[in-house]
Amino acid sequence: MNRALLTVRQFGSLRRRVSYCVACCQVTTNPEEIVKLYRELSLFPSLSKADLGPVITSQYGGKYSNIYTEWSQRDLERNENVKFCRQYIVFHDDKSVVFSGPSGNSTEIKGELLSKDSPSGEMKAVVRECTITGEDKQFLEIWSKNIKMKSINLTALKKHGKVYEDEQFGCLVWSHSETHLLYLAEKKRPKTESFFQSDSAGLSSMAEEEEITRAEKKEAVKGEQFAFYEDWGEGLVGKSSPVLCVLDIDGDSVSVLEGVPENISPGQAFWAPGDTGVVFVGWWHEPFRLGLKFCPNRRSSLFYVDLTGGQCEQLSSGTNAVYSPRLSPDRCRIVYLECSVFGPHMQCSRLCMYDWYTKKTSVVVDVVKRPGEDGFTGIYTSQLSPLCWSADSQRVIIACPQRSRKDLLMVDTSTGRITSLTSKSDVGNWSLLNIERDMMVVSCSSPNSPPSLRVGFLPPRDSEEVVVWVTLEDSQKLPDIDWQILTFTPPPEQDNSQYPGLDFEALLIKPKEVKDGVKLPLVVNPHGGPHSVIVAEWIMSSAVLCRMGFASLIVNYRGSLGFGQDNILSLRGLVGNQDVKDVQFAVESVLKGEEFDTQKVAISGGSHGGFLACHLIGQYPDFYKACVARNPVINLASMIGSTDIPDWCMDVSGYNYSTDGLPDPAVWEQMLEKSPIKHVPQVKTPVLLTLGEDDKRVPPKQGVEYYRALKAKQVPVRLLWYPGNNHALSKVDAESDGFMNIALWIIQHLYQ
Numbered sequence: 001m002n003r004a005l006l007t008v009r010q011f012g013s014l015r016r017r018v019s020y021c022v023a024c025c026q027v028t029t030n031p032e033e034i035v036k037l038y039r040e041l042s043l044f045p046s047l048s049k050a051d052l053g054p055v056i057t058s059q060y061g062g063k064y065s066n067i068y069t070e071w072s073q074r075d076l077e078r079n080e081n082v083k084f085c086r087q088y089i090v091f092h093d094d095k096s097v098v099f100s101g102p103s104g105n106s107t108e109i110k111g112e113l114l115s116k117d118s119p120s121g122e123m124k125a126v127v128r129e130c131t132i133t134g135e136d137k138q139f140l141e142i143w144s145k146n147i148k149m150k151s152i153n154l155t156a157l158k159k160h161g162k163v164y165e166d167e168q169f170g171c172l173v174w175s176h177s178e179t180h181l182l183y184l185a186e187k188k189r190p191k192t193e194s195f196f197q198s199d200s201a202g203l204s205s206m207a208e209e210e211e212i213t214r215a216e217k218k219e220a221v222k223g224e225q226f227a228f229y230e231d232w233g234e235g236l237v238g239k240s241s242p243v244l245c246v247l248d249i250d251g252d253s254v255s256v257l258e259g260v261p262e263n264i265s266p267g268q269a270f271w272a273p274g275d276t277g278v279v280f281v282g283w284w285h286e287p288f289r290l291g292l293k294f295c296p297n298r299r300s301s302l303f304y305v306d307l308t309g310g311q312c313e314q315l316s317s318g319t320n321a322v323y324s325p326r327l328s329p330d331r332c333r334i335v336y337l338e339c340s341v342f343g344p345h346m347q348c349s350r351l352c353m354y355d356w357y358t359k360k361t362s363v364v365v366d367v368v369k370r371p372g373e374d375g376f377t378g379i380y381t382s383q384l385s386p387l388c389w390s391a392d393s394q395r396v397i398i399a400c401p402q403r404s405r406k407d408l409l410m411v412d413t414s415t416g417r418i419t420s421l422t423s424k425s426d427v428g429n430w431s432l433l434n435i436e437r438d439m440m441v442v443s444c445s446s447p448n449s450p451p452s453l454r455v456g457f458l459p460p461r462d463s464e465e466v467v468v469w470v471t472l473e474d475s476q477k478l479p480d481i482d483w484q485i486l487t488f489t490p491p492p493e494q495d496n497s498q499y500p501g502l503d504f505e506a507l508l509i510k511p512k513e514v515k516d517g518v519k520l521p522l523v524v525n526p527h528g529g530p531h532s533v534i535v536a537e538w539i540m541s542s543a544v545l546c547r548m549g550f551a552s553l554i555v556n557y558r559g560s561l562g563f564g565q566d567n568i569l570s571l572r573g574l575v576g577n578q579d580v581k582d583v584q585f586a587v588e589s590v591l592k593g594e595e596f597d598t599q600k601v602a603i604s605g606g607s608h609g610g611f612l613a614c615h616l617i618g619q620y621p622d623f624y625k626a627c628v629a630r631n632p633v634i635n636l637a638s639m640i641g642s643t644d645i646p647d648w649c650m651d652v653s654g655y656n657y658s659t660d661g662l663p664d665p666a667v668w669e670q671m672l673e674k675s676p677i678k679h680v681p682q683v684k685t686p687v688l689l690t691l692g693e694d695d696k697r698v699p700p701k702q703g704v705e706y707y708r709a710l711k712a713k714q715v716p717v718r719l720l721w722y723p724g725n726n727h728a729l730s731k732v733d734a735e736s737d738g739f740m741n742i743a744l745w746i747i748q749h750l751y752q
Contacts, residue, residue, distance in 0.1 A: 026518075026549060027521060027548060027549035027550065027747070027751070028547070028548040028549055029747050029751065031740065031744065034544075034548060034740065034743055034744075035740065037544050037547045037548060038544050038736065038739060038740070039076060041540050041543050041544055041547070042073075042074040042076060042540065042736075043073070044073075044450035044451070044475065044538070044540070045071040045072060045073035045084075045451070046071065046072050046073070046443075046450075046451050046538075047069060047070075047071055047431075047433060047443035047451050047453060048070050048071065048072050048083070049069065049070040049433065050067055050068065050069045050070075050433035050434045050441040050453075051067070051068040051069075051116075051117050051434065052065055052066075052067055052434055052436035052437075052439060052441065053065050053066035053067070053068070053117070053121045054120060054121040055094075055437065062091055062098070063091065063092055063093065063094065064089055064090060064091045064092065065089075065090050065092065065436075065439065066087055066088070066089055066090075066103070067087065067088040067089075067090060067441060067455070067472070068085060068087050068117070069085060069086055069087070069088070069433075069441075069453060069473075070083060070084070070085050070109065071083070071084055071085070071086065071106070074732050074735075074736075075732070076732065076736060079731075079732050079733050080732055081732060082108055083108070083109045083112070084106045084107060084108045084109055085106065085107055085109055086102060086104070086105070086106045086107070086473075087102070087103045087104060088100060088101065088102050088103060088453075088472045088473075089101060089102075089103045090439070090455055090470075090472075092439065092457070094437070094438075094457075095438075095457050096457055096468060097455060097456075097457070097468075097470040100455065100470055100472055101472070102472070102473070111128045111129055111130050112126055112127070112128055113127045113128065113129055113138070113163060113165040114126070114127040114163070114165050114170065114172040114183070115127070115172070116172045116173065116174060118174045118178045119174055119176065119178060120178060122144065122145075122178075123142060123143060123144050123149075123174075123178065124142075124143040124144075125140065125141065125142055125143075125172055125174065125181050126140070126141040126143065127139070127140055127141075127154075127163050127165070127172060127183065128140075128141060135155075136155075137153060137154075137155040137156070138153075138154045138155050138162065138163055139151050139152060139153055139154060139155075140152045140154055140163075140181070140183075140247060140254075142249060150249070150252065152247070152252060152254070154185075154254065157254055158188065159188065159245065159254050159255070159256055160185035160186060160187060160188050160243055160245055160254075160256060161185055161186030161187065161188055161189070162185060162186050162238075163183055163184070163185045164183075164184040164185060164186070164239060164242055164267075166235070166236060166239070167383065168232070168235075168236060168239075168267060168268075168292055168293060169184050169236075169239060169242050169265070169266075169267030169268065170183075170184055170267075171183060171184055171267075171268065171269050171270065173269065173270050173271060174271075175271050175275045176271055176273075176274070176275050176331075177275055178249075179248070179249055179250060180246050180247060180248055180249060180271075180275070181246065181247040181249065182244065182245070182246055182269055182270070182271060182278060183245050183247075184242045184243065184244060184245065184266065184267060184269065185242065185243060185245050186238070186239065186240065186241065186242060186243070187240075187241040187242070187243045187256075188243075188256075189229075190219050190220070190221050190224070191219060191220040191221070192220065192221050192222070192223075192224040192225045192227075193220045193221075193222055193225070194222065194223075194225060195222050195223055197222075229241075230285070230288055230289040231289065232265070232283075232289055232291065232292040232293075233289070233290065233291030233292060233293065233644030233645070233696050233697070234291050234293050234644050234645075234695070234696040234697040234726060234727050235293035235726060235727070235728075236291075236292060236293055237694075237696070237726075240265075240289075241265065242265050242266055242267055243256045243257070243260070243266070244256070244257040244260060244266050244269055244278055244280065244305070245257070257278065257305060257307070257310075258310045259305045259306065259309075259310035259311060259312045260280075260282070260303075260305055260312055261282070261312060263284060263285050263286055264282035264283065264284060264285070264303070265282065265283045265285065265289075266280040266281070266282050266303070267280060267281055267282075267283070268280060268281045268323065268324065268325060269281075270325070270327055272304060272356075273327075273331035273332070273356055274331075275307075276306065276307060276308075277304055277305050277306040277307045278304070278305050278307070279302065279303070279304050279315070279325060279327070279334065280302075280303055280304075280305070281300055281301070281302060281303070281322055281323055281325060281336075282300060282301055282302075282303045283298055283299070283300045284298075284299050284300065284318075287659050287660070288659070290644065290645060290646070290647060291643070291644030291645040291696065291697060293697075294345065294346065294382065294532075295345045295346075295645055295648075296321055296323045296337070296339060296346070296349075296382055297321050297339055297340060297341055297342055297343060297344070297345055297346075297347060298321055298341065299318070299319075299320075299321060299341045300320075300321050300322050300323065301314050301315070301316045301317065301318045301320075301322060302314070302315040302316040302322050302325055302334070302336060302354065303315060315354055315359075315361075316336075316338075316352070316354065316361060319341070320338050320339065320340060320341060321338065321339050321340065321341050322336050322337065322338050322352075323336065323337050323338075323382070323383065324336055324337050324381075324382075324383045324384040326384050326386075326387075326388050326389065326396075328389045328393040329389055329391060329393050330393040331356070332355065332356055332357060332393065333353050333354065333355055333356065333393065333413070334353065334354045334356065335351060335352065335353050335354075335364065335384070335388075335389075335396055335413065336351075336352055336353075336354070337349040337350065337351060337352070337379065337381070337384065338350045338351075338352050342647050342651065342656070342657050343651060344531045344568050344569070344572070344651060345529075345531055345645065345647075345648055345651070346380065346382070346529065346531040346532060346561055346568075347367075347380075347531070347565065347568060348367045348368055348378035348379065348380060348561075348564065348565040348568065349367070349378075349379045349380065349381070350363050350364075350365065350366055350367055350379075351363070351364040351365040351379055351396070351398075351411060352364065353413055364396075364411060364413050364416050365378075365379060365411060365416055365418065367565050368564055368565060369564055369565045369566045370564045370565075370566050370567075371563075371564055374418070375402070375423075376402070376409075376418050376420075377401075377402050377403060377562055377563055377564050378562075378564060378565060379398060379400055379409075380400055380401050380533070380561040380562050381398065381399065381400050381401075384396075384398060385397070385398075385399065385432040385433065385434065385435070386434070387434050387435050387436060388432065388435060389435070390410075390435070390438055390458055390461075391437050391438045392461060394412060394413060394414060394461055395410050395411060395412055395413065395458070395461065396410075396411045396413060397409070397410055397411075397421075397432050397435055397440065397458070398411060398432075399430055399431045399432045399442075400562075401533045401535050401561050401562035402420070402423070402562055403485075403505055403556075403562050403563055404428075404485045404505045404506075404507055404533065404534075404535055404536055404556050404562070405423075405428050405429070405485070405535055405536055406428070406429045406430055406431065406535040406536075406537065407420050407421070407422045407423050407430055408420070408421040408422045408430045408432060408440075408442065409421070410458070412461070421458075421466075421467050422467075425444075426446075427444045427445070427446050427449070428445070428446040428447065428483075428485075428535060428536025428537055429444060429445050429446065429535050429536060429537030429538070430442055430443075430444045431443045431444070435458065438457050438458040439455060439456075439457055439458075440455065440456050440457070440458060440467070441453070441454075441455050442454050442455070442456070442469075445475070445537045445538035446477075446483065446536055446537065446538065447481060447483040447507065447509045447536055447537070447538065447539060447542060447543065448477050448478045448479075448481035448482070448483055448509075448543070449475055449476075449477045449478070449538065450475040450476075450478075450538045451475060451538055452471060452473055452474050452475040453471070453472040453473040454469045454470060454471050454472060455469070455470050455472060456468055456469040456470060475538075478543065479512065480511060480512050480513065480546075480547070481509065481510075481511065481512060481543060481546050481547075482509070482510055482511070482512040483507065483508065483509045483510075483536060484507075484508050485505055485506075485507055485508075485536060486505060486506045486507075486508055486586070486589075486590070487503055487504075487505050488503060488504055488505065488506065488582070488585060488586050488589060489503045490502075490503070490504075490558070490581070490582065490585060491585070494578070494581050494582075494585065496558070496570045496574070496578065498570070499566045499567070499569065499570035502558050502563070502564075502566065502567050502570055503563075504555070504556055504557050504558045504560065504563065504567075504582055504586075505556045505563075506553055506554060506555040506556060506586045506590075507534060507535075507536055507552075507553070507554040507556070508551065508552070508553055508554075508590065509539075509542045509543075509546055509551065509552045509554070510546060510551035510552070510595075511546055511547075511549060511551070514595060519594075519595060519596055519597035519600075520549070520550065520551045520595055520596050520597060521549070521550050521551070521596075521597050521600035521601070521602070521750055522550070522551050522552075522553060522587070522590070522591070522596050522597070522600065522601045522602070523545055523550050523551070523552050523553070523601075523602045523603075523604055523746065524552075524553050524555065524583065524587050524601065524602065524603045524604070524616075524624075525542070525552055525553065525554045525555070525604055525605060525609065526554075526555045526557060526579070526583045526603075526605045526608075526609045526612040526613065527554065527555070527556065527560070527605070527608075527609050528605065528606050528607030528608045528609040528610075529559075529560070529561075529607070529608050529609075530557075530559045530560070530571055530575065530579055530608045530652065531559060531560070531561055531568050531571075532560065532561055533556050533560045533561040533562045534554050534556060535562075539554075541739055542554070544739070544743075545743070548743065550746075551596065553586065553587060553590055555582065555583045555586045555587075557571075557578075557579045557582035557583055557586075558570050558571060558578055558579070558582055559571030559575075559578070559579055571652070572651060572652065572654055573652075573653060573654020573655075574654070575608075575611070575652045575653070575674055576611075576615050576673075576674040576675065576676070577674070579612055580612060580615045580616060580619060583612055583616060584616060584619075584620060584623075587601065599625070600625060600750045600751075601623065601624055601625060602624060602625060602626040602627070602628070602746045602749070602750060603616050603617065603624045603626075603627050603628070603685075604627070604628035604629075604630075604742065604746070605628075605629065605630070605632070606629070606630035606631055606632070606729075607630070607631055607632065607633065607697070607698055607727065608633055608652075609630075609632075610629035610630055610631060610632025610633065610698075611632055611633035611634070611675075611676060613627050613628065613629050613632065614627070614629055614632055614634060614676035614679075614683075614687070614706065615676045615679065617679075617683050617684075617685040617687070618676055618678070618679020618680065618682050618683050619679055619682070621682045621683060621684045621685070622684065624685050625685065625686075625749050625750050626685065626686055626688075626745060626746045626748075626749035626750055627685045627686065627687045627688070628687075628688045628690070628742045628745060628746070629687060629688070629689050629690075629703070629706070630689075630690045630691075630729060630738070631690070631691055631692055631695050631697070631698045631700070631702075631703065631727055631729065632676070632689070632698065632702065632703060632706065633675075633676075633698050633702060634675060634676055634677050634702040634703065634705050634706040635672065635675045635676075635677045635702060635705055636649045636652070636653055636671035636672070636674060636675045637668045637669075637671040637672045637675065638701075638702070638705065639698065639699070639702055640663070640671070642699045642701065643696070643697060643698065643699060644696045644697060645697065649671065650663065650667075652674075653667070653670060653671045653674055654670075655667055655670075676706070677705065677706065677709060680706075680709045680710065680713060681713065683710065683713065683715050684715065685715075685749075686715070686716035686717070686745070686748075686749045687706075687710055687715065687716070687717045687718075688717075688718050688719075688720070688741065688742060688745040689703045689706065689707055689717065689718070689719045689720065690719075690720045690722065690729060690734075690738050690741070690742070691703040691704070691719065691720065691721055691722065692722050692725035692726050692727060692728075692729050692734070693721060693722060693723045693724065693725060694723075694724060694725060694726045695725075695726050695727045696726065696727070697726075697727040698727060700721070703719065704719070707719045716749075718741075718745070720737070720738065720741055722734040722737075722738070
């Protein structure tokens, strides 16, 4: 059996054969044992997608549906994340599950960029990439049952560039009539050549010469070979000018839709009611593109382009940022999320609804400044599930952080009433993968429970019934790991005068059984962002550290998502101060307990979490014995000219961003004052830096600047440089090598 494709159930028997050093709370220091623990926990896959097939009535009268799921798992031997699929069958009576189970084993998926079943379930579309004679080519395939009906070479058609497969722009959508397919691709660029290129230059064969059409020769532009094209930044490199493309399935023809304004990048598109046109989100380019990934606060609007006349109509205000539009099953309403332009890069969003026939827009759920008596903290998500409507087109299901948990919320679009479907669960993280005919397919996890697959039916509207969840694929809890959510109220001297009375939380993950007299070492993890949140979900690195004998404290300081808009705004202009004090207060509060070793505390964080880690070792130089900073923000003043999100540097520093000029010297001075680089003279803690060479969000020169400053002060410092990795450092080799070096660095300096 291929170990890379072990299912969670198969992994359970393997797990029981492994001996755990943490049983006696002795910290594992042997690299081979750490590798063994890392390999073991890396076998747990994560869920990425679920599609529900049509309801089928068997010859005996029973109803059932097939569920197609896609999973991702680290393959350390092949040094890649492998994607595989597995199908399940669910017998039901349209309101409850009668019987369920897997149908067949897992199968690895190769070359698929996008795939989508048609509405009837009769066909499936796949965008596939493969290498032929050394060249990457993309194909659009149409499958019907067990036959590949069509395979269209999109590369050979030369209608556009590469197809977009990312979550920000990409889509693959069947028309309601199932006669056309909609997708996005990079706009075709004109052929360029040198001023000095002759007609025969660069041709190695007659076959190659024949491939260059006369039209291409005629439109070739001289002197444009090295022209700079803006893209949409970190995680979207090379994505500059998307175009809407339509495949006519019967005619085998691909066309690029006209009518979209040249200064707009379309994305997140779908077919309008009646297949009369396409609805999409459009992001303005002017005056230049800023980083879009994890930054939905970019000026954008909802648009409709007519297929017949090519007329483009703006459906929402152009003064805000909109994203994640979803059409109701009755094709009458579109819900979407909306927030302010600029300001915090992630904010509390409004849930808006556009009526297709009355052309009126309403706010279903507004921004929540502070939670009310019902405990609802607001909507915080960068995207809704691709399918999120109830069958009656009256309710929307949203997976959303609520403080340090992620719950499923049901929103009644007529009344705005919000009901949590999972708040009473002991699971920390719920994610909606799909809902079809009120059958919900979800992924859920906790710090001691890797992702599992469940299904449940949405109760009728205004019903008091609770969802009965049925597990299709269980992950099994790890009984030796314990976790809890801690709440902290800052001391009076640290209260925010503009936003008083705010609290924050932290997630504590630790070994469940601790021998008498043994004190746990503590690794502190402030999250990045700063406007993000780490919910009580499966975090493999924390689980491995726990198995090694460490406790982890993950702090959701003031400014985190899920606590209300006031909580987010409270941090503006106070980075390096309020967030630093929150983390330190949480750590010192936890260390008052007798189970932790106050002399063995390490700090580790990435991005803004790295910013905080470096601040903490500078502001509390004798407290932390080891520090790890992954792609850290070190100097806000020097970062603003090189990052893909310069507005972020301004906003966290407390200033409004303008695209038409540089900050004045006084602002630069304040940005420097708020940066970790200021505290270098006080640093004593040994520092490990891990940097991605291709990081556009926090350019690696930030880490190099800190490295050189520490070297000059003769502070122990080591730098790991990962080519081909961006801000996430998520490639399998970088992630695994980074973890090992981080673990050994912490062990070395806590136990030297």
